[in-house]
Amino acid sequence: MSVARIAVVAGDGIGTEVTAQARKVIDAVLPGVDYNEYDLGARLYNRTGEVLPQAIEDELAAHDAILLGAIGDPSVPPGILERGLLLKLRFDFDQYVNLRPSKLWPGTTSPLAGVKPGEIDMVVVREGTEGLYVGAGGVLHKDTPAEIATEESLNTRHGVERVIRDAFDRAQRRERRHLTLVHKTNVLTHAGNLWSRTFNAVAAEYPEVTTEYQHIDAASMFMVSNPQRFDVVVTDNLFGDILTDIAAAVTGGIGMAASGSVNPERKYPSTFEPVHGSAPDIAGQGIADPAAAILSAALLLEHLGKHGEAARVTEAVAAEVASRTPGAPLRTAEVGDRVVAAL
Amino acid sequence: MSVARIAVVAGDGIGTEVTAQARKVIDAVLPGVDYNEYDLGARLYNRTGEVLPQAIEDELAAHDAILLGAIGDPSVPPGILERGLLLKLRFDFDQYVNLRPSKLWPGTTSPLAGVKPGEIDMVVVREGTEGLYVGAGGVLHKDTPAEIATEESLNTRHGVERVIRDAFDRAQRRERRHLTLVHKTNVLTHAGNLWSRTFNAVAAEYPEVTTEYQHIDAASMFMVSNPQRFDVVVTDNLFGDILTDIAAAVTGGIGMAASGSVNPERKYPSTFEPVHGSAPDIAGQGIADPAAAILSAALLLEHLGKHGEAARVTEAVAAEVASRTPGAPLRTAEVGDRVVAAL
Numbered sequence A, B: 001m002s003v004a005r006i007a008v009v010a011g012d013g014i015g016t017e018v019t020a021q022a023r024k025v026i027d028a029v030l031p032g033v034d035y036n037e038y039d040l041g042a043r044l045y046n047r048t049g050e051v052l053p054q055a056i057e058d059e060l061a062a063h064d065a066i067l068l069g070a071i072g073d074p075s076v077p078p079g080i081l082e083r084g085l086l087l088k089l090r091f092d093f094d095q096y097v098n099l100r101p102s103k104l105w106p107g108t109t110s111p112l113a114g115v116k117p118g119e120i121d122m123v124v125v126r127e128g129t130e131g132l133y134v135g136a137g138g139v140l141h142k143d144t145p146a147e148i149a150t151e152e153s154l155n156t157r158h159g160v161e162r163v164i165r166d167a168f169d170r171a172q173r174r175e176r177r178h179l180t181l182v183h184k185t186n187v188l189t190h191a192g193n194l195w196s197r198t199f200n201a202v203a204a205e206y207p208e209v210t211t212e213y214q215h216i217d218a219a220s221m222f223m224v225s226n227p228q229r230f231d232v233v234v235t236d237n238l239f240g241d242i243l244t245d246i247a248a249a250v251t252g253g254i255g256m257a258a259s260g261s262v263n264p265e266r267k268y269p270s271t272f273e274p275v276h277g278s279a280p281d282i283a284g285q286g287i288a289d290p291a292a293a294i295l296s297a298a299l300l301l302e303h304l305g306k307h308g309e310a311a312r313v314t315e316a317v318a319a320e321v322a323s324r325t326p327g328a329p330l331r332t333a334e335v336g337d338r339v340v341a342a343l
């Protein structure tokens, strides 16, 4: 019997290269994983016009987790693969916890003056199945002066409460035990009220977690002026999309940014992927940094309950990154080898 | 006959202090302005429960512009004054161009390592009367497990086109002539499509302006990793709210952040105000920095067609800020005096 069934969607561009390293590292800490590879992304779309055939999605559903590299290619119009694959999996597999840790690792440099490795260490828990991402909206009188386009943000108590609860659980397990709710309650009064009422109700169950509320505009500013103040952040789908990119930027860009689109109940598989894209400009050269992909594999291991293995991988990546000579060229496979050696 | 009729809403906290300096500077470059003061903000609300009585709004409408300090006080629940005054004026006075220049001035320091004064110089043109700010939405089954809350973003061709056109006009008048559209077209497909189709249509009329599109998450990241790349940015109401705060953060915080909520046709008065709040913690001590308020007065002068006066004020503020001793305490009135002297 296999220790875990992982679907591998290496995807486009550097996706295949970094995913190979992530697998190498998983195998080193957790032998016996059963992998199935799925060739999804630009190639399939360009060949068949399909992004995620139903039969494939059904197969994916039978896995414990999905390890994803990156999708996207200049040959495919923007939005098609993102919506048809990434977002579709988030919705169909009820991946309501979109998990994005941001840490300023030793060996990396923040664009912020005077901010030192170790000082920034946060996790953004972004809602993944509601809000403005549901696709509700439409266009009327297209291409006339009377045209109107709408987008609707849908927020349910069910959806808001479960992700807030997950964020409190995570905050409770961390050293600082601090949770910040980010929204825009002074303008988005209906959804904002649901979020903050639910947040306060759940907070009562976690007396050890200190809490704070910030508007999205203020939070975005603090991400730059004082990112040290954040521990765990919980927010809606769109605000989370924005905040996590700022968090990645202040911790030195997307080179180390891992993410998980998680269904905590494990009723459906969760997807783990680096935040970076397929980077067609450097694809095929073996020079992509696999750190974010390997850290995503650590999130995957954590999700499967392999806490010791996850911690070992994370520490090995940290050690490898800290040992790099600044400015020296990097070979994808060598980074993977060095991480394995550091395990 | 007065040269201009300006309604002064000095507001709460440091609002009154900084606004006095802005008036002092306006008077020095443009004698003969006719001011009317309106005591709006926390005091009026706490006394009467009203934020903007209709009769007052009618009086405001008869002015060329509104000079606003800051509103907000801990005694008033969050959102009430913001929505009842600031946002109400934006909507009722059709202030569809929300103008926010961000510049890294000599004498100020960016939190970004290695970014030098003069290197960041951008204007965000934020739509001010549509999008998620319209207040459309609601709550159903409140306080039950079945609760749902919605927020609707409304975007019209009319509203999108006029603000995009304004942004192209501004870009055309600047040295770099570069305009970036920011949206989230890969997820908000309906509104995103309206925005980008309209952007491309208007772009055809401005062959000298180079254009670019960025998703809001990428733009937020670039604001940190490479803010130098932005010249003029046009975006919707909510994205503009977030982006301008990041832009303020990377140019050293809100100390120099001016804004105008502009009705370009001058059918209604436009509002000019510093981006900072009423700062109750330092109110009444005469130590608030009036630079942002005075720069907002310069935007006001510009809007009234007083281009020479506006430029003189901006340069005088720049000179005053550049002459400051870093870390030295600051007196609100002395800053105003030094700006006047530098004119």
Ligand SMILES: CC(C)[C@H](C(=O)O)[C@@H](O)C(=O)O
Pocket (backbone or CB within 6 Å): A082, A083, A086, A087, A241, B186, B187, B217
């Ligand atoms: C590709 C895009 C649809 C996606 C999102 O907006 O969620 C991406 O930006 C992300 O953050 O995973």
Ligand SMILES: CC(C)[C@H](C(=O)O)[C@@H](O)C(=O)O
Pocket (backbone or CB within 6 Å): A186, A187, A217, B082, B083, B086, B087, B241
């Ligand atoms: C106070 C608030 C309603 C307002 C906004 O969201 O527009 C403020 O953040 C701003 O940017 O002027």
